[in-house]
Structures are given as C-alpha cells and as structure tokens.
Amino acid sequence: xxxxxxxxxxxxxxxxxxxxxxxxKHESTICLVDCDFQYEFxxxxxxxxxxxxSISTKRPRIAGVFHVPTVGIQVAEEYRWGGRPEKGVSTAVxxxxxxxxxxxDAHRAPHSLVVxxxxxxxxxxxxxxxxxxxxGEYGRAPHVHASLVAWITLSYVLCGLIAWQRRPExxxxxxxxxxxxxxxxxxxxxxxxxxxxxxGEGLLLLPPVLFLHVFLAYPSGRLDRRPxxxxxxxxxxxxxxxxxVRLSLAGAGQDAAATMALSAQRASIAVLALVALGALVSRxxxxxxxxxxSRELLVACFALALVGLGVGIVMTAVxxxxxxxxxxxxxxxxxxxxxxxxxxxxxxxxxRSAVGDxxxxxxxxxxxxxxxxxxxxxxxxxxxxxxYWLPEFGTxxxxxxxAVALPGPGEGRAVTQIDRDGTHVAALLHDPSAEDExxxxxAVxxxxxxxxxxxxxxxxxxxxxxxxxxxxARIVDAAQKERQRLERNLHDGxxxxxxxxxxxxxxxxQKLEGNPGARAQLDQARREIAASLDELxxxxxxxxxxxxxxxxxxxxxxxxxxxxxxxxxLAVEVGGRLPEPIEVAGYYVVSESLxxxxxxxxxxxxxxxxxxxxxxxxxxVTDDGxxxxxxxxxxxxxxxxxxVEALGGRLRVWSPKGGGTRVRAEIPCE
Amino acid sequence: xxxxxxxxxxxLREGLARLLEEADFDVVARCETADELLSNVRSxxxxxxxxxxxxxxxxxxxxxxxxxxxxxxxxxxxVLVLSQYVEVGLALKLLAxxxxxxxxxxxxxxxxxxxxxxxxxxxxxxxxxxxxxxxSTLIARQRPGDPISLLTPREREVLELMAxxxxxxxIADSLVITLRAVEKYVSSIFGKLGxxxxxxxxxxxxxxxxxxxx
Numbered sequence: 001x002x003x004x005x006x007x008x009x010x011x012x013x014x015x016x017x018x019x020x021x022x023x024x025k026h027e028s029t030i031c032l033v034d035c036d037f038q039y040e041f042x043x044x045x046x047x048x049x050x051x052x053x054s055i056s057t058k059r060p061r062i063a064g065v066f067h068v069p070t071v072g073i074q075v076a077e078e079y080r081w082g083g084r085p086e087k088g089v090s091t092a093v094x095x096x097x098x099x100x101x102x103x104x105d106a107h108r109a110p111h112s113l114v115v116x117x118x119x120x121x122x123x124x125x126x127x128x129x130x131x132x133x134x135x136g137e138y139g140r141a142p143h144v145h146a147s148l149v150a151w152i153t154l155s156y157v158l159c160g161l162i163a164w165q166r167r168p169e170x171x172x173x174x175x176x177x178x179x180x181x182x183x184x185x186x187x188x189x190x191x192x193x194x195x196x197x198x199x200g201e202g203l204l205l206l207p208p209v210l211f212l213h214v215f216l217a218y219p220s221g222r223l224d225r226r227p228x229x230x231x232x233x234x235x236x237x238x239x240x241x242x243x244x245v246r247l248s249l250a251g252a253g254q255d256a257a258a259t260m261a262l263s264a265q266r267a268s269i270a271v272l273a274l275v276a277l278g279a280l281v282s283r284x285x286x287x288x289x290x291x292x293x294s295r296e297l298l299v300a301c302f303a304l305a306l307v308g309l310g311v312g313i314v315m316t317a318v319x320x321x322x323x324x325x326x327x328x329x330x331x332x333x334x335x336x337x338x339x340x341x342x343x344x345x346x347x348x349x350x351x352r353s354a355v356g357d358x359x360x361x362x363x364x365x366x367x368x369x370x371x372x373x374x375x376x377x378x379x380x381x382x383x384x385x386x387x388y389w390l391p392e393f394g395t396x397x398x399x400x401x402x403a404v405a406l407p408g409p410g411e412g413r414a415v416t417q418i419d420r421d422g423t424h425v426a427a428l429l430h431d432p433s434a435e436d437e438x439x440x441x442x443a444v445x446x447x448x449x450x451x452x453x454x455x456x457x458x459x460x461x462x463x464x465x466x467x468x469x470x471x472x473a474r475i476v477d478a479a480q481k482e483r484q485r486l487e488r489n490l491h492d493g494x495x496x497x498x499x500x501x502x503x504x505x506x507x508x509x510q511k512l513e514g515n516p517g518a519r520a521q522l523d524q525a526r527r528e529i530a531a532s533l534d535e536l537x538x539x540x541x542x543x544x545x546x547x548x549x550x551x552x553x554x555x556x557x558x559x560x561x562x563x564x565x566x567x568x569x570l571a572v573e574v575g576g577r578l579p580e581p582i583e584v585a586g587y588y589v590v591s592e593s594l595x596x597x598x599x600x601x602x603x604x605x606x607x608x609x610x611x612x613x614x615x616x617x618x619x620x621v622t623d624d625g626x627x628x629x630x631x632x633x634x635x636x637x638x639x640x641x642x643x644v645e646a647l648g649g650r651l652r653v654w655s656p657k658g659g660g661t662r663v664r665a666e667i668p669c670e
Numbered sequence: 671x672x673x674x675x676x677x678x679x680x681x682l683r684e685g686l687a688r689l690l691e692e693a694d695f696d697v698v699a700r701c702e703t704a705d706e707l708l709s710n711v712r713s714x715x716x717x718x719x720x721x722x723x724x725x726x727x728x729x730x731x732x733x734x735x736x737x738x739x740x741x742x743x744x745x746x747x748x749v750l751v752l753s754q755y756v757e758v759g760l761a762l763k764l765l766a767x768x769x770x771x772x773x774x775x776x777x778x779x780x781x782x783x784x785x786x787x788x789x790x791x792x793x794x795x796x797x798x799x800x801x802x803x804x805x806s807t808l809i810a811r812q813r814p815g816d817p818i819s820l821l822t823p824r825e826r827e828v829l830e831l832m833a834x835x836x837x838x839x840x841i842a843d844s845l846v847i848t849l850r851a852v853e854k855y856v857s858s859i860f861g862k863l864g865x866x867x868x869x870x871x872x873x874x875x876x877x878x879x880x881x882x883x884x
Contacts, residue, residue: 488729492679495754495777500681502781507689510783526781533778537755547757550723550730558759559807562883567812605814 109168115161122157122180126150129184132191132200145324148331149183152207156180156214159338172214172221176338179210202243204262208269208309209235211334212276215302218341227279231272238268266313273310277303298340305333354378355443362447368399368455371448375428378444385429388452388459393467396427399455401462418445418452426452469648476646480544480584487544495536502529545587553583557608560590565598566605566623573611582669585643586610586619589651589665592636593621601625601661615670616649622662629655640665671794672716674699676707676733677752678726686720686780693787702726704736711740711747718748718794722777723760737764741772748793752777756801758808762883765798769835769875773799788840798835798875805833808882820862828855833878837871 110118126149133146157180164173186207188200212235216228223229242265249258280302308330315323358378366374376384387396387404395403407413407429414432418425434441445452509522540546548556554572561568577583590608597606603625611618631637631653640663641651649667673695677683687697699710704725711719719740723733737749741764750773751764761774773793779801780786789799809818809830821829824845831841838852845852856874860867865881867874 491724491754492729496679496682499754499777499780500679500685502778503682503685503689506781506783507685507692510692529781530778541755547755547759551734551757551760551763555757555759555763558762558883559757562758562807562811564812567814 109165110161115165118157118161118177122154122161122177125157125181125184126153129153129187132184132187135190141324144328145331148328148335149187152331152335153180153184155335155338159342162342170221172217172341175214175217175221176341179207179214182207182210198247202247203239205239205242205265205269205313208273208313209239211309211337212273212306214341215306215337216276216279218298218302225279227282231276231279235269235272238265238272242268266316270310270313273306273313277306277310280306298337301333301337301340305330305337308333354380355440355447358444358447362451366451368451368458371451371455372399375444375448379428379430379434379440381430381434383431384434386426386452386455387429388426388456389424390456390460390463391424392460393463397459397463399459399462401459401464401466403463416441416445418448420449420453425456469646472642473646473648476643477581480581483544484546484549487540487546490536490540490543491546495533495540498529498533498536502526502533505529545584545591548583548587549580552577553586553610556583556587557590557610560587560594561608564594564606566603568594568605569607571607571609571611574617575612578612578617578669581647582617582667585647585649585667586617586665588643589619589640589663590621592640593661593663596629596636596661596663597621597623597625600629601627603660612669615668617665617667617669619665619667620662622660624660626657627655627659627661628657629653629661631655637663671718671791672696672698672714673790673794674701674707674710674714674716674719676701676704676719676725676736677722678702678724678729679722682722682777682780689780689783690787690790693783695790704732707736708739711744715744716747718750718771718790720750720752720790723751723753734760734763741767745771748772748796750775750790750793750799752780756803758804758883761800761804761879765800765876765879769798769800769873769879770870771796771798773835774804775799775801776803789835792835792837792840797837797871800834800875800879802830802834805830805882808833808879811882813884817863821859825855825859825862828852829859829878832856832859833875833882835871835875 130146130150133149134142156176160173160176160178160180162173163170163176167173182203186200186203186205188196189204191197191200209232213223213232216232217223223232242261246258246261246265249255249261280299308326312323312327312330314320315326355378358374361370361374361377372384372386375386376382385398385404387398387406389395390397390401393403396406397403406415406427412432413429414434416428416430416434418427428441428445505522505526509519509526512518512522545556547559554574557570557572561570578586590610594606594608597603601623603623606621606623609618609620609622629637637651637653644651644665644667647667649665651663651665653661653663655661671694673690675683675686675690675697677686683700683702687700690697698714698716699707701707701710702725704721707719707721710716719737721733721737721740723737724730725732725736733751737751740747740749748771749764751760752775753760754777756774756776764772764774771793773789775786775789779789793799809826818826818829827845828841831844836844838849838856841847842849842852857867859865863881865877
C-alpha cells in the first residue's frame with residue numbers, strides 16, 4: 001500500500017511526509033486523510049508536511065498520505081488552501097474526512113478561560129433562574145418549577161460545553177450553550193427592575209424556540225433540511241415579531257390587546273412545536289431504517305418534549321387546571337435531552353477512534369482474511385460479513401470464492417456496497433444500525449480501498465480455482481457417464497443378443513439328431529459366439545467397471561486381486577457403499593497400480609489397503625518391486641491423479657529406486 | 671421340477687423357458703423384475719429360481735439382492751444366478767454361508783444345454799454350480815509358495831470340477847474315470863492342500879473356494 005511517511009508520523013509532531021516531486025506524475029492528486037480529523041495540513045512549494053496537533057486525547061494519531069486512485073477515496077470537496085484552490089498536491093480532501101474541508105483554524109476548541117467563564121455564568125444563570133422562578137406564580141410547589149429551570153440551564157450549558165470541546169467543528173455545542181441561558185433570561189420577567197423585566201418579557205418565549213432549534217439541528221448543528229430551516233426561522237420570527245407587537249401595544253397602554261397578542265404568540269409556538277414534531281418524524285421515516293437504541297430514545301425524548309412544550313404553552317394560554325404537571329414533565333424531558341445528546345456525541349467520538357485503529361490495522365497490510373475482522377472492529381459489528389463482487393461470475397463471493405446471495409429486505413441485515421473508481425468491488429453485510437453512522441461507514445469503506453482490492457483478487461482467484469475444479473470434476477464425470485452408458489448398451493444389446501442367438505443355435509442343434517454334419521457346424525458357430533462374448537466382456541470391463549456400480553468397491557477389488565500377476569494381500573475396511581464416483585476412482589487407482597505392478601515393478605507381492613477414516617477414503621497399493629516409477633510415464637498415473645483430484649482428493653506416489661512403489665489416494669467421501 | 675425365471679430380456683427369458691420346458695422342467699413363473707420374482711417364489715414355491723443379476727429398475731444389484739433374499743427366506747429353494755460377467759467377489763458373497771443350493775454362472779453357459787440343465791438340476795437338488803471362470807481365476811491366482819503347484823495335472827482337473835460343484839459321480843463322468851479313482855484324487859488333493867476332509871459335496875465347494883481365495 002503506497003503510504004508515505006506514516007511510520008514516522010506517530011513519532012514526531014512535525015513530519016515531513018515526502019517529496020512531492022517523488023510522487024509519480026499521474027498520482028499527483030494527494031489525499032490527506034486524517035483519521036481523527038484533528039490535524040492541520042501544511043504545504044509548501046514542493047513538500048507536503050503534516051503538523052501534528054495533539055489535542056484532547058492521548059491516543060496516538062495516525063495519518064497518511066494516499067494517492068487518491070490507489071486508495072479509491074472519492075474526492076468530495078476541494079480543499080481550498082488560503083482561499084486559493086491548489087491544483088495538484090493538496091487539492092483533495094476526502095469523503096472519509098469531510099469535516100477537514102473547512103478553513104484552517106476555524107474550529108478550535110474553546111479556550112479554557114472561555115470554558116471557565118461559561119461554566120461560572122451557567123451556574124449563576126441557574127441560581128438566578130431558580131430564584132426568579134420562585135417569584136413567579138407557578139401554582140403549587142414553585143420550587144419544583146424553579147429546580148427544573150435550574151436543571152435545564154445547567155444541563156444545556158454543561159453538555160453544550162462538552163460537545164463544543166469534543167467537536168469544535170460542529171456548531172451544535174455553542175447552540176446548546178446558548179439554549180441553556182435562555183430560560184434564565186426569560187425568567188428576568190419576574191425581576192424587580194423594569195428594564196430587566198422588559199427584557200424578560202421579550203425573551204419569554206425564546207426558550208421553546210431555541211430548544212426546537214437544538215432538536216432539529218441535531219447532530220450536525222446545522223439545519224440541513226428545508227422544512228427544519230423553515231420551522232426555526234418561523235419560530236424566531238414569531239418570538240421577535242410578536243414581541244414588537246406586544247411591546248408596542250403595551251407601550252400604547254392597550255394591555256388587553258397585548259395579552260391577546262401574547263396568547264396568539266403562545267398558540268403559534270405551540271403549533272410550531274407540533275410542526276417540528278412532524279419534521280422530526282418525517283426525518284426518521286425518510287431515513288428508512290431504525291436508529292440505534294440510544295438514538296431512538298433521544299428522538300422519543302425530543303418528540304415528547306415538543307409535545308409537552310406545545311401542550312404546556314396552550315394550557316398556560318387558556319389557564320387550564322393541571323398546567324403545572326404538564327409543564328414539569330415537558331421541562332424534565334427538555335432537560336434530559338442534552339444528556340442523551342452528549343451520549344450520542346461521545347459514541348461518535350468512539351467511532352472516530354475506531355477509524356483510527358482501523359488505519360493502524362491497514363498499515364500492517366492485513367491478509368485478506370484479517371480484513372473482515374478489522375472492519376468488524378471498526379464498525380463495532382461482530383456479525384459483519386465482507387463479500388466481494390466478482391464481475392466475471394456476476395455474483396458476490398466470500399473469500400473462498402463461494403457464491404454468496406445478498407440478504408433481501410426484511411432479513412434484518414443491511415448491505416453497503418463499496419465502489420472504487422466507479423466499479424463495484426465489494427459489499428458489507430452488516431447490522432442495520434451501522435447505517436446510523438453513515439460517515440463512519442464511508443470513512444471505513446473508503447480507507448479499506450486497496451486491502452479490499454486484494455481481498456477481491458483473492459476471492460476471484462479462489463472462485464476461478466473452484467470453477468476449474470468443478471469443470472474438471474464435470475469432465476471426469478461426463479466421461480465416466482459416457483463410458484457407463486456404452487457399457488450398458490453393450491450389455492443390454494450385443495451381449496444379450498449373442499447369448500440369445502447362441503441359445504437358439506443350441507436348441508436347433510438338439511433337433512438335428514440325425515445330421516452330425518450340421519450339428520458340428522452349429523457347434524462351431526456357437527464356439528465363435530462364445531469367443532465373441534469373451535472379447536466383448538473384456539471390452540465392456542475395460543470401458544466401465546459395472547461391478548463397482550452394481551456391487552461396490554469391496555466386491556470389485558476381489559476380482560482385481562485374484563487376477564493380479566503377483567500374490568496380493570487385500571484388506572478392505574469400508575463400511576457400506578460410498579458415492580459411485582468415489583468408488584470408481586478407488587477402483588481405478590487399484591486397477592492401474594496393479595497393472596503397473598505387473599508391467600514394471602518386478603515385484604514378488606503387493607498389498608492393497610482400503611480404509612475409511614474421518615470422512616476420507618484411503619486407497620493404498622504397495623509393492624516390493626524395483627521402484628523408480630516415473631509419475632509422468634504414460635498417461636496412467638497422471639490420469640489417476642486427475643480423477644482423484646477432480647473429487648477434491650490427492651494422489652501421491654512414493655517410488656524410490658530399489659524401494660518398491662507405494663501409490664496412495666486420499667479421497668474425501670463425506 | 672418347478673422353476674421360476676427372472677430375466678429382463680424377453681429374448682433370453684423365453685429362450686430359457688423353452689429350453690427348460692423341453693428338458694421337462696415346469697416353468698411356473700417368468701418374471702421381469704426382482705419384486706415379481708420374490709412374490710412368485712412365495713406363491714409357487716419352485717424348486718429353483720434362475721435370476722439375472724442385473725434387473726430393473728437400476729440394473730445394479732437388484733437380481734443379487736433377490737437371490738440373497740430367497741437364500742435366507744426360503745433355504746430349500748435353489749438359486750441359480752446368471753450374469754454377463756462373473757466376479758470372484760460376487761461368488762464369495764453368494765456362497766458366504768453355504769454353497770448348498772446355489773449356483774453362479776455366466777449367461778454364456780446356457781447355450782451348452784446339457785451342462786446347463788445339469789447345473790439347474792444340481793442346484794435344485796441342493797448342490798452347487800460355480801462358473802469355471804471363477805474356479806480357474808481362483809486356481810490361477812498367484813499365491814506365495816503356491817501349494818496348487820504340488821498337484822498333478824489330473825488332480826488339478828479334479829479340483830476344478832470339485833470347486834465348480836460337481837459331485838464325485840459328475841467328476842467321474844466328466845473325466846471318464848471310476849468313482850473310486852475320483853475319491854482317491856479328492857483325498858490326495860485335500861491332503862496336499864492341508865484341508866480337513868469334509869463330508870458333503872456342497873460343503874467341500876465352500877471349503878475349496880475359501881482356500882483358493884485366501
């Protein structure tokens with residue numbers, strides 16, 4: 001795998017990856033793959049170097065420079081260097097690491113001072129929110145309401161900060177932090193000071209809209225879908241638009257109208273919460289697959305919180321009894337969501353480090369057989385199966401070249417197809433939950449590139465071997481079938497007719513008592529027929545050993561050993577019949593070996609041993625002759641080897657000069 | 671004497687039946703398959719059944735299986751197996767327990783009507799008939815320090831006839847010698863081969879066969 005400089009980039013924070021000019025011209029597109037997305041890329045005129053920036057983790061970071069066509073990573077976006085697209089060396093940033101395709105320095109984790117201040121501010125806001133909420137008229141148990149406000153504030157601010165630190169490139173953390181301060185700000189409406197109260201009044205309904213924003217922006221921090229953007233924009237418009245109306249009405253002394261406007265504002269936001277719920281559900285639907293359990297929980301939590309917010313707002317507007325219970329529930333759910341969000345973020349972090357490990361695995365140039373395990377670890381799916389696409393066979397196959405059918409819908413398995421350079425290479429059969437992290441899947445499959453190609457070649461080779469073996473077996477089988485057919489035709493045809501003819505002649509002969517001349521002629525004719533039958537019998541036996549098919553190897557070997565040219569010891573230990581092709585092959589091994597014993601060995605005796613152990617038929621013919629048999633001599637032994645190997649077995653011949661000959665066939669028979 | 675025939679070639683079946691009827695046999699069943707033969711054997715209880723070793727449907731070993739079944743179910747019925755080829759292994763299988771009332775001949779032998787009819791009668795009477803090819807193959811078999819080579823040519827002839835199932839009288843008739851001479855040869859052969867002399871003529875077939883096979 002052409003990876004430059006990876007061996008040293010772990011050791012040194014400043015690594016010269018390689019001379020750009022050393023790279024072949026046609027491989028001039030270089031892809032910087034940063035498995036943890038936390039590297040800076042630097043580039044000067046003719047060198048590529050990698051600045052290692054060690055941030056939040058002590059894990060060794062691996063990065064590599066890959067030639068794009070070799071690794072087969074799709075170029076997703078051009079990496080703009082200082083606002084100017086750099087042709088050639090550093091223009092590629094990959095689908096594997098799309099988040100790198102952001103301007104440099106845009107996403108640093110917040111400074112520790114900032115973090116400290118926000119934590120302090122968050123605590124202060126929580127305390128203030130608690131205190132101010134006690135002032136308000138929130139029915140029974142005002143401290144419960146106040147505690148919930150404080151809980152929401154703290155959970156959003158703290159979880160938001162953690163998310164911000166872990167994923168500085170995502171706007172989600174700051175958004176959560178902002179959402180955390182909103183409830184406390186809206187509580188200012190209970191403050192004693194007039195200006196603060198006005199601010200509080202103005203921001204009264206901001207928190208629900210912010211929460212809505214947070215939920216819809218999960219997990220990227222961006223509003224990727226048009227309906228989401230519409231809902232959030234409408235929310236802010238309602239908050240600030242109605243605020244203006246309300247404030248101006250209140251300023252004009254029209255309190256009743258202002259109260260009505262507040263009710264209308266509340267109703268609008270309640271409706272919007274339900275629309276947002278719809279958007280959330282439709283997003284869930286359009287993804288067409290179940291989320292992971294933690295994600296399911298989160299979506300359910302969002303949905304319930306949105307419903308609670310909507311219902312709570314409506315009930316507050318109409319002053320319905322029991323409002324406070326609904327509100328507690330809604331607040332509780334709203335405050336729980338950040339914890340779940342944080343879990344989701346941490347899981348994503350885990351996934352990224354899995355990609356890092358995967359790079360380490362790949363760097364050691366794994367055997368095709370190890371690739372599946374590495375992929376299974378990276379995707380955290382022990383059930384993962386890797387199948388390769390074999391275009392010539394038009395099928396997927398495992399590493400052994402055995403055809404594999406892709407699971408159909410409803411079988412609980414997901415299929416991710418992997419393409420390289422526009423051609424199909426492989427597919428992952430995995431748990432559907434892995435699709436929940438499409439970026440992880442993309443990164444892993446893209447990085448697996450060359451290793452996958454090796455695996456595919458391996459599978460292709462095995463499939464071809466398998467096919468070759470199959471075709472050899474078919475050829476041997478077809479030849480055997482043809483011989484069997486010929487033998488049967490002889491048996492049922494010519495041989496039967498000749499016997500019947502001979503019988504007929506005998507019957508005629510019996511009736512010619514008084515004609516010795518004619519009887520002698522008939523007798524002569526019968527002798528001729530008998531001689532023909534003898535010849536036919538030998539021919540038929542040569543064509544196909546029908547006795548093997550009819551009565552089995554053990555019976556057939558009796559005749560062979562009885563007719564051998566040297567004394568033969570025969571030991572057959574086979575229980576029952578075996579598949580016909582195996583018995584026939586065993587028969588030929590013995591018959592050919594005995595022929596050789598007679599022709600070449602000058603042996604004084606031979607032994608035939610046939611046994612069946614562990615699903616293998618063992619046929620061994622040993623003689624005490626001169627040895628030195630040439631395995632390439634004639635077609636006999638070669639033909640035998642073909643016959644045995646076609647059945648997946650093997651034939652071995654030991655024939656040292658002066659040391660006898662041993663022919664041993666092992667044929668799997670299960 | 672009642673006989674049942676199982677042979678799938680019509681030509682041969684009818685030829686056999688005609689031959690046997692002309693030799694005063696009562697052909698009680700002419701069957702095409704092994705099942706047919708078995709049911710006819712049960713119904714008609716013939717003295718002897720003549721069975722082609724290859725019978726439908728598979729033409730593998732249906733005939734042999736039927737022969738073995740008759741041997742075990744109806745020991746009093748003689749079984750004569752006919753085949754286009756004779757195999758030592760099959761002879762051993764057929765005669766596994768006893769050589770009484772069993773025969774195994776090449777189909778060619780039919781045309782030597784006299785010999786064949788004699789063989790059928792012998793088997794029907796509880797004797798045996800083993801094809802000369804089997805016997806000669808076994809006698810010709812190579813064995814270390816072969817005691818067969820100690821036999822005189824005449825003794826060898828007697829051994830072959832004996833192994834094929836001939837009675838002493840049959841041997842005497844074949845070789846045109848006296849019964850006494852045959853008995854002398856037989857005891858000399860048993861002595862040279864180191865075989866214990868056995869009483870019945872059928873039992874000695876098996877003894878000789880097993881001796882030759884080993």
